Amino acid sequence: MPGLGTLLHYRRDWLRADARAGLSVAAVALPVGVAYAELAGMSPVAGLYASVLPMMVYALFGTSRQLIVGPDAATCAMVAATLVPIARGNAELYISLSVTLAFLTGALCLIASRLKLGFLADLLSRPILLGFLNGVAISIVVGQLGKVFGFQYRHANLLERLGELPGNLWPVQWPVVLVALAALGVLWASNRWLPRLPSALAAMVVCGLGVWLLGLDQRGVAVVGPVPAGLPQLHWPSLPLRNLGELLGAAAALALVSFNSAMLTARSFAAKNRYDVDADGEFRALGAANIAAALSQGFVISGADSRTAVNDANGGQTQMVSVIAAATIALVMLVLTGPLAYVPQAALGVVLIYASLKLVDWRGLWSLRRYSRGEFLLALGTTVGVAFVGVMPGVGLAVTVAVLRFLMRVARPRESLLGVYPDRDSFHDLAIHPGAAAVPGMMVYRFESPLTFFNAAYFKHRVLALVDTAETPVYWLVIDSLPITQFDLTALAMLRELNAELAERGVTLAFAGRREEWLNWFRERGKTPDERLYSTLQAARRDFNAKMAGR
Incomplete structure (x- = not known):
């Protein structure tokens, strides 16, 4: 518990900054927790439950001094995408499944x-994460338009929802739309002129007051409704064996996405404040926080970048910020839940849309196009997959494609032939250095990948093809071993075959680089290498010249 050590040796001069940051985080976490609970398909109070005990637990286990955990747009969207098809409208089952999933x-x-x-x-690469967040943002924006304009979708699929929009927008529900416009105006004005004011909280307070004073809940404006006061009762979740297989797959995806998102935020602020975070420790802290969320009837949580930014902007020094923020939210749950009943759903929808638009990074997506067409297509495909196919299938497909692209690069890696300049002893890629030339009679081949079962046959095919099509006779074939970081038994068997076939052609096979590593590998297995082994390409060249001179 690295956070416990900090709290036990807490310095008094940290308290003022941590208290200011903790109150500011609580002011943002309250409306966001309520809004994200709606996004996850849970009651508003569940968003508050997921904001208290998890923050306290992370304060003890976390290695980041700035990271704030709690409900997150991406994970909430994934929770809803997972549980809606399983629960099929059964609210009690949905809550039980959500707790179990956490x-x-x-x-x-x-x-x-x-x-x-x-x-x-690092498994979710930048292109995948970029596309994932863009796709989630699109899904959330379209999904929340129903709250903003006062209608309910009949379908869950994004394409079908887009088809519904024109018919649902008319006739206009003017009281609902005006409340949404008011919330948008407050968000914009507070961000424009009062940047230190929690804009989401301001929007909910203003719109809630408007509903209460004007009786708009009696004029068709949907509101959150009564929120039970008090802290959650802790209980152990029951594991529904019938749905365990589906939940385990979703939990694995959620663990990966939430951990990756939390690590990106934690590393960013750790670098800014000049300290390091422990990835394995953060996995442990996030695990403990999610179990705390389950025990307190919440749902899956992750690192919250907006609340973490609020913490840092207000000078938060330690994990005490999470403790103060959690205590503040708990106090609100005990004595101030009454006003939450008047918060309009339209305002929640606007807050979610406003927050989701910050996830969209079209500029970053377009910059990938200049960097790598493949990375750009991967990010774009992830965006489309998450938005139109679904969060879980979209992420799974993107990760699968990324892994396949990596395997293809390893199976068919970059290769090159090396040569030397007339007045130098160093070797260079002949395709890049036109002034260099191959050593007469000695072909030097570089294969930039480990040698394993899925590229061994390709390696053999390429070597023999290069030898057979060489313009001048080849007496020695020297493999540059430095890029070959490892090899397996399939590769060893292939090298035996390659050595025999090259010998039939009158070609000697040699390896240059990693000589001691190769010898140790053979010694550990009680084998003797048939190939010539050299420490460097220069040593192989000197021996080759000596052998040729002695002919």
């Missing part, structure tokens, strides 16, 4: 931490 997500995070799988933070 517990399973937390458990998988703890297992990942134990297995030191923190490197999975």
Whole structure:
């Protein structure tokens, strides 16, 4: 518990900044928690439940001094996408499944931490994460338009919802639309002129007051409704065995997405404040926080970039910020839940749309096109997949495509022939250095990948093809071993075959680089290499020249 050490040795001069930051985080977390609970398909109070105990637990286990955990747009959208088809309108079952999903997500995070799988933070590459957030933002914006204009969708699919829009926008529900416009105006004005004011909270307060004073809830404006006061009762979630398979797959995806998102935020603010975060420790902290969310009747949580930014902007120093913010939200739940009943759904929809638009990064997507066409297509495909196919299938498809692209690069890697300049001893790629020339009689081949079962046959085919089509006779074939970081038994068997076939052609096979590593590998297995092994390409060239001179 790295956070516990900080809290036990807390310095008094940190308290003023941490208290200001904690109150500011709570002011943002209150409306966002209510709004994101709606997005996840849960009651508003569940969003508050998911904001209290998880923050307290993360304050103890987290290695980031700035990160704030809580409901997150992307994970909430994934929760809804997972549970709506399973629950099929059964509200009680939906809540039970949501709690179980949070517990399973937390458990998988703890297992990942134990297995030191923190490197999975890099599995969702930037193009995938960029496309994922863009796709989620599109889904949320279209989904929340129903609240903003006062209608309900009949379909869950985005394409079908887009088809419904023209018919649902007329006749206009003017009281609902005016409330939405008021919320948008408050958001814009507070961000424009009062940037330190929690704009989401201001929008909800203003619109809630308007509903209460004008009785708009009696004129067709949907509101949150009564929110039960008090703190959640802790209880152990029941595991529905019938749905366990579906939930485990979704929990694994949620664990990966929420961890990756949290790590991006944590690393960004850690770099800004000049300290390091432990990836495996963050997996453990996120797991503990999600289990806390499940025990307190919440739902899956993640790192919250907007609340973390509020924390940093207000000078938050330590994990005490999370403790103060959680205590503030708990106090509101005990004595101030009454006013939440008048918060209009239209205002929640505007807050969610406003927050979702910040997830969209079309500029970043377009910049990928200049960098790499493949990366751009991957990001664009992820955006389309998440938006139109679904969050879970879209992410799964994107990760699968990314892994396949990586395997293709390893299976068919970049290759080159090397040569030397007349007055130098160093070797260079002949395709890049036109002034260099191959050593007469010696072909130097570079294969920029490990040698494994899925590229061994290709390696052999390419080597033999290069030898057979060489313009001048080849007496030695030297493989540059530096890019070959490892090889397996399939590759070893292939090298035996390659050595025999080259010998039939009168060609000697040699390897230059990683000589001691190769010798140790053979010694550990009680084998003797048939190939010539050299420490460097220069050593291989000197031996080749000596052998040729002695002919």
